[in-house]
Amino acid sequence: MNFNEPHLDYAGISPLIALTVGICVVLLSAVFKPTKRWAPGLTTIALAATAGLLIWQWDDPKTLITGALRLDDLAISISLISILTAGFCVVLSLRERATEEAGSGEYHSLLLGSVLGMVLLAQATNLVSFFVALETLSIPLYILCATNLRREGSLESGLKYLIVGSIGSATLLYGMAFLYGGTGATNFAGIADGIARNGLDGDPLILIGIAMAAVGLAFKTSIAPFHQWTPDVYQGAPTPITAFMAVATKAAAFAVFLRFFDVALGSQLDDWQPALAALAAISIVVGNVGALGQDSLKRMLGYSGVAQAGYMLGGVVVLSESGTSSLVFYLAAYAFMNLAAFAVIVGRERETIFGDDIRAVRGLGTERPLLAWPLTISMLALAGLPATAGFIGKLYLIEALVEGDYTWLAVFIAIGTMISLAYYLRVVAAMWMRPETEVASGARPVIAGASPEADPVDPDAGSRWYIVGPALLAAAVTVFFGIIPQPLVEFASHAGAALFG
């Protein structure tokens, strides 16, 4: 008997192993010691170990598991963004009602499961690993959205996300079938070869495949017009999970967006480039207009996320090294800007009766300056004002767009940003400026999807370290990278070089 042991690069898959072990340990800890609050600590350790192992592989690109995965700097940088977001989510989930109700161990192992999907997705170079990773990412999230069991909105959010997400996945899968049918290959490089070899340039089957795959990914990255689920799901889900979803899912999905369209479909550039550019433009307009006048901060951030996804899609459209780098830079900046905002929202949700309504932050400037500053910085950064990472991110993206001859899309970004000022600054004004009209106090607010009784008010929630700490940290990093962006630029340019260098 001659048995060939398949070659496995254990160093390369060590981050995946660490996460998988982490999932099991967290789950088992909850089974055997349900009274001990070990899950957050263990989850943090698993995340830190994974991050450490990923950093160890930095600048050492390799292909893993017979070409199903590729661990390069793009994958690592995107994974690190996801892991960082998950870390913030763990801290923000402390004392969160959803965590208690769903069971801390289950909640955290689901979170780790989703991270595992993201780390896999960022490395995927094969249709099969691509789809498996996407589902590994999504399924735990469907459940996590619904973990706030006593809130109708949370359950609705989970169900809605499940249905819409499944439609997205199905569309993507159907598109993949077309591509496989046309080229006979599942790995990205093979698809590119197949298109060239079989003379499938501009073939309708391939085009349908590309279109459906793009639509599927647009669902995941919440790009208009496939974004309708975003505000509802963001609003209904427990806020730490919303934060995680808003940032990490987007990062991972954009990673595979880049890799798939570059490696597998790069030759079809002329066909999909204008289409994606149009999607980006639509997204910018729809997201920014939709966010105007939203009273729920989470809904507002949902719509703003749609617009921001449109900006970021620009980085995919130009398909260049600077485009990829700018996208990774923007994702990293976006992570910090959003996390600062969500941390403040979590705090205010717990200490006021207003939930995530904009009234919850009224007068925050005098009441809780330590929360008001992070939210202010976050809003200014999302609006792209200077001295924040958001400005440098926009600069980077616009530079890539102009270089790639998509100046009109850059102008769209500028126009979108102008519209966005109206709703970002509305939050800032609510915090620092005299209220426009005094609302009759004492009346219970009516907030869609939330029953106020379900959320007992902790009057000091906004001064607890696990709220103030993450908020201040994320805001400080946002400002730091706005003033000294060079380290993050280099980090991002590694990612760009991984795909194009």
Next chain:
Amino acid sequence: MSSAILWAPLAFGLLGLFLPQKAVGWWAVLGTAVTLGLAIVAAVGFDTGSSAMQYAVDEPWISGLGVDYSLGIDGLNLFLILLTAVLWVGGVAFAAFREQERAKSFFFLMLVAETATLGAFLAQDLLLFVLFFDLMLVPFYFLFGAWGHDRSGEGGITASAATLKMIVYTLIGSLLMLVAAIATAVLAADGGHLTFSLAALNEHGLGEGSQRWIFWFFAAAFLVKMPAFMLHGWMPDAYRAAPLPALIVFSGVLAKVGAYGFLRVVLPLFPDATVEFQEVILMIALASILYGSVMAFTQTNVRLIAGYSSVAQLGFITAGIFALQADGSDGAVLQMVNHGLVVAPLFVVVALLLERTGTEDISEMGGLALRAPVLAALFLIVVLATLAMPGSANFIGEFYILNGLFEAKIVFAFVAISGVAMSAYYALRLYQQTMHNRKPEGLLSREIGLRDGLILVPLVLCIVGLALYPQVVLERTAPSVAQTVAKVRQNEPPESRLASMSLEEKAEVESGALKIVP
């Protein structure tokens, strides 16, 4: 040196956050005074007669994106930096003498605003300029919105609505400018090394086609900031909402950043488009002069009179720049300084009037001169300078501007002259209605106090000093201006250059003493 001037206010502002509320105002005054000291040292050491960049700093900032931390002082910005430093001392001291709500935040924002404004003047990297240009707005957004006056009871809008309007208007221009700035660098690099350095961009000209749209993106940003006619919609509400200490520096300095931007960025970088659209911009400038003047003599709110007169004055300055003659631009730079020095004390007086009369409406004022002759005298000097009385530096400035305009476009010059006449009307009307006439009942007529005198007198002395010796500005400005204007004119066809020359120059060309180099 440039870096020290730039960061001194911010450093003081940050340290001020750790001081007790009572001391923070005077700490801020100290910060602005130190900045002024540094600026004066720079001005004293300035090499007159050179057009080169002095006190230059040039370090890579974001090397991956080609952005440099590049600062410098030359004839174009030297006096604007001084003006900024002077007015900030005045504005901050004015605030420090009075009780401020949330004093720490207030003074911190004032000092951040100074750093941002100085940054816009000092920057020698296009992107750095855009960055500071946008950043200027952020502290003023908070200052106007959180410390401003709610006018919703008087037929106006709330402070936060007014400030939102302002920021949306201004950022519409600035964001397009960001795209245009990036496009300028990318197109100039043409696949090579990307740089935003103004010096480098000056050497690589852009194609005429791309200059056109880029010109308008920049012009939009600058014209909104000034504000020019039709883009001034934010101005009345913002001026009515603004707290006066912030308005003193805002009206005195920020509008000039727009005009300065034309000189620093648009003329040298987009010379073809500048020549092509010269008349369009001149039309806008003239419209601003006429509209601003007419509005200024129909308004009764003192803030709005000052605000609309600024529209007119900035129209004058723009016209001077777009005469595309050395004279016109010399006059424009001088007039920027003059106007800053005039409008700031004007708002100090407005604040004093408000304290004495409790109203900002001139139809309810009058007779203040009776008991406050010193205040009235100081105000008179400011008013006479505003209307460009011969003997004031404003006269010299307007004279130079009109001179340049006459040489370039004589028709425009004739229209612009009517603005001079109108400025006399609204300035004197303002003075008469507030200081003369019968005193209404229940009106407090107090003399100017020592503290406010300490602010107003030095500012008036600056006006007088400049009136006595405007050469101090002109001789330092002229070399840089000459270089900028020459850059624009070099691309013009020889016939049109001949047509726009003065009579003596034409004679020289005919006699062969002067040659037109194509």
